[in-house]
Amino acid sequence: MTNDFIGRIRTALEEGGVLKLAKRGFSRVLNLGIRVYNALVVFVTGGKKYSYSSSDSPELLEVKQRSEKRTDISDHLIPLFIESLEVDPDVIVELGVRGGESTFVFERVARLCGSVLISVDVEDCSDVSSYDRWHFVQMDDVEFVKVFDEWCTERQIEPNIDVLFVDTSHLYDHTLQEIRHWFPYLSDGSKAFFHDTNLTNFYLRRDFTIGRGWDNNRGVIRALEDCLDKKFDEKKEFIEFVGGWLIKHDPYCNGFTELVKIRETSKMRRNFSGDN
Known part of the structure; x- marks a missing residue:
């Protein structure tokens, strides 16, 4: 030695x-x-996770290729792209940017739909996207939401969110504040996505590869449970209808939970109230 x-x-x-x-x-x-x-x-x-078709749009092809790189969110990039595209959003708000995996997806959705894309992170992620309708805000998202109306007015943006993505601290109290402050801005028919709803020390991808995570004491899914007054088993895949929300959950790759805000109609009100 x-x-x-x-x-x-x-x-x-x-x-x-x-x-x-x-x-x-x-x-x-x-x-x-x-x-x-x-x-x-x-x-x-054999390694390949997805099949490719000549009919794939350039944007879908790019997302598929991005998904081939195994990360803690790679399993969810294609569903995030397709589900967001279905909304045809005017405004997308992304809470948590980090390496730009979700931003990569939302940028392509925004280009196809002509959307405004607003990304928020406590770190400087201002070089992640070059999309001309992208706005990056370096700030805690719970603090930013307090000035969101004023911020939108200054930029002539309607403060109605069609797609909301939450991937920030993963802590219970912070996630609870995010839900309580950001959900009032969701438009009818909007979708909210939460990553890390099955966060543990190790996670499994759909191709059976694994990665390291950390135990957040069920922070994100527990916040959703408390807000919806409903218990979930985040270890399993599920689809449920709870309080005006269609909820879809994928347990793989640290967990990915989608909430679809259902447009309530008079017929739905009769059916769910039990009136004939």
């Missing part, structure tokens, strides 16, 4: 870094194990 190596070990011990070193070493071994396992799965299955 070199003197330099011995010196680094001594410094780590002196700074009480023994536990840190052990955790770091365990984490590296764990990550290596995951990479080896995933490589074996890809080798056995």
Whole structure:
């Protein structure tokens, strides 16, 4: 062993870094194990996750290609694209940008529909998109919503959200505030998407590869449960109708939950009230 190596070990011990070193070493071994396992799965299955067709639109083709890169949201990019496109949105609000995976999808939806795309993140993500109707706001989204009306008025944007995407702190209290403050801006027939509704230390993708997450004590799904007064089993796929919302949940890839705001009609009111 070199003197330099011995010196680094001594410094780590002196700074009480023994536990840190052990955790770091365990984490590296764990990550290596995951990479080896995933490589074996890809080798056995052939690796390709999606089929491609000559009839695919350029935008769908791009989203499919983006989805081939395995991330903690890759399983959900195509459903996010298709479900958002069905709304034909005027305004899309994305809460949480990070590496721009969801922004990539929403940019293509926005180009096809001529939508305004508003992305919010506490970090500087201003270089993620070049779409000419994209607005990036570096701010906590719960603080931003307090000035959302004024912000929209200054830019001549109607503060009616057709597609809302939530992928921020994943913490219960913060998610609860997001739902309570942002949902009043949802238009009739809108859709709200929540990522990380099945967040645990490890997650499984549909192609059987795995990744590392963290335990948020069911923060996101628990906030939805409390707001909807309904318990969910986020480990399983489900579709339910709760309080004017059609709810669809995919447990894979950290969980992805879609809420569709149903346009209530007089016939629906009669059916759900039990009146004939």
